[in-house]
Amino acid sequence: MxxxxxxxxxxxxxxxxxxxxxxxxxxxxxxxxxxxxxxxxxxxxxxxxxxxxxxxxxxxxAHSFSYTKRTIEKAFGRRLSEIFDEFEEEPVASGSVAQVYRATLRFRYPRQQIKPMLVAVKVRHPGVxxxxxxxxxxxxxxxxxxxxxxxxxxxxxxxxxxxxxxxxxxxxDLAREAANLSRFIYNFRYWKDVSFPKPLYPLVHPAVLVESYEHGENILHYVDRLDGNGHIKSALAHIGTHALLKMLLVDNFVHADMHPGNILVRVLQGKGPGKALFRSKPHVIFLDVGMTAELSKKDRDNLMEFFRAVALRDGRSAAECTLRLSNKQNCPHPEEFIEDVDKTFKFWGSDEGDFIHPADCMQQLLEQVRRHRVNIDGNICTVIVTTLVLEGWQRKLDPEYDVMQTLQALLFKVDWADSLFYTIEGLMAP
Structure with missing residues (x-):
């Protein structure tokens, strides 16, 4: 067809x-x-x-519980009942590579009173x-x-x-996802509003990953369905933006699958009468970190120049930066691409096109990239699309909060490279 x-x-x-x-x-x-x-x-x-x-x-x-049981016992060399006190046979979620179960970890110290630990057990599908x-x-x-x-x-x-x-x-490889989780946990160790599931070593194997079970509401509950609670929505928009900026600009280690299905929210209640205005505080949990992106210094510099050009609505610079976003550029007619992008950006910069949001400009720029067969390396495009996905649901959370404007404010600081770490960490650390 x-x-x-x-x-x-x-x-x-x-x-x-x-x-x-x-x-x-x-x-x-x-x-x-x-x-x-x-x-x-x-x-x-x-x-x-x-x-x-x-x-x-x-x-x-989905696969059967009997397969799950065999896989766990083979991975860890122990019977299921020796590892878990309880294990729910029905999976709570299933993906194309693995499915997730809820279980309670067995006490390691029988003579001590230890609170039962609820865990998520991710098991790879058979022969995947x-x-x-x-x-x-x-x-x-x-x-x-x-x-x-x-x-x-x-x-x-x-x-x-x-x-x-x-x-x-x-x-x-689920062991690789566990390593990614450990790295994100370390990178965000001072942040009180962001967390990740904790991998529970030694219960980590390429086919099985045991991690802390994270309670929370899917962020779509706040994006699409929750009326009111404007301060929670606004706080979520700020937290998500600063988390992405930290991953991209400080750590160079980006969660590259940041769609709403992988983001949970817990609303924490403030303590004491003096905190009446801040009773409800959101906490964001990022899940499924198997896909990540890291960029070379050259790629990061090119990407920052690209974001600057989009923020300024400078079409020629944005197109030239885009052509540098691949080491193997095979665009058949680069000058035509530059001219087309420049014309489009000039319209966006006019009074008639001024209402168009910078993120929409970037989306339409990617459409021109496709039409002109411009190459963009996979990791770089992943970062761009992650930014757009984040911006999309944050615009719904808080229409007044502009991700691109925040990025622009940071990028146009003369000393942004030196001060960025302290700026973002200072905003989010306790």
Whole structure:
């Protein structure tokens, strides 16, 4: 259906988009993961395809409890009942790589009174590593074949598959996710409003991860459904922005899967009559840190220049920065790309286009990146898209709070590199 999806009208295209999503859901974990990854790459794929593939975040297979039991016992060399006092057989969540159970850790010191510890146990699906490798070979083969069909070239499958391979394999090793959690916990050790699940060593294995169970409400409860409580929503917008800025500008270690499904909120009650105005304080917990991004100094500098140019609505500089966001730039007509971006930004800078938000400018810039076949390295695009995702739900939380404006204020400080650590840490530390 793909060769005709551009030419047979809106209804046919809608049917084709649904067919793509359903096919990926039924094809296996690698295809689901590719779809989830592709949904976050508006520089490679049309926006309507990205929107449809974003639905894959909620679709996942499940495996039996008997398999879970065997996997845990094999990983840790002990019977399930020797590790856990209680283990709920029904999973609380299931993803394309693993599913999560709730359990109570067994007391290690029988003669002492110890509060039972509720934990989350993440167990990898059976044969997922081998299945993903097999599926990846099939995807790669199809991507290579697609290059010989002019009507399929616009999908840019060959380019996307190369970048996807690194992302996909990082998701399979749960011990790697545990290491990422430990690093985030250390980076945010002084922050009272942000936390991550704690991996419980030695109960960490490539196929099984035991971590602290985090209570909380999905952030969408505050984004979409909770009326009032403006101070909580505003606080969440500030916390999320400063957490991302710290990851990006201070630590160079970014949670690259920061969609709302991976963010919980706990509302803490202040103590004492003197804190009446601040009774409700939100605490943010980031989950599922298997996918992260780190940038080289050169890439970080280029990305900062890109954000500066977008904030200033300087189209020519933004386009030139974009062309530098890949070491293997294959844009066939870079001057045309620069001219098109410059024209668009000049409209945004006029009185007629002044109402357009900088984040919307960036979204439309990525659409031009796709049309002109401009290469952006995967890690850099991940950071850009993470910023846009964060900005999207924060604009709903607090329309008055501008993520891009906060970023701009920091980037245009002459001494931002020296003072940034103290600025962000001072804002968020107790």
């Amino acid at each position: 793909a060769p005709f999806s551009e030419s047979l009208g809106t209804e046919f295209r809608k049917s084709w988009l649904r067919t793509v999503r359903v096919t990926l859901e039924r094809a296996g974990p690698a295809f689901i993961k590719w779809g989830q990854w592709a949904a976050a790459r508006p520089d490679l794929f049309p926006s309507d395809l990205c929107d449809e593939l974003a639905e894959l975040h909620t679709k996942a297979p 590593g081998e299945t993903i490798r097999r599926d990846f070979l099939l995807i790669n083969l199809f991507a290579k074949v697609s290059k010989f069909f002019p009507t399929l070239k616009w999908l840019r499958l060959d380019e996307s598959i190369q970048q996807f391979a690194v992302f996909m394999m990082s998701q399979v």
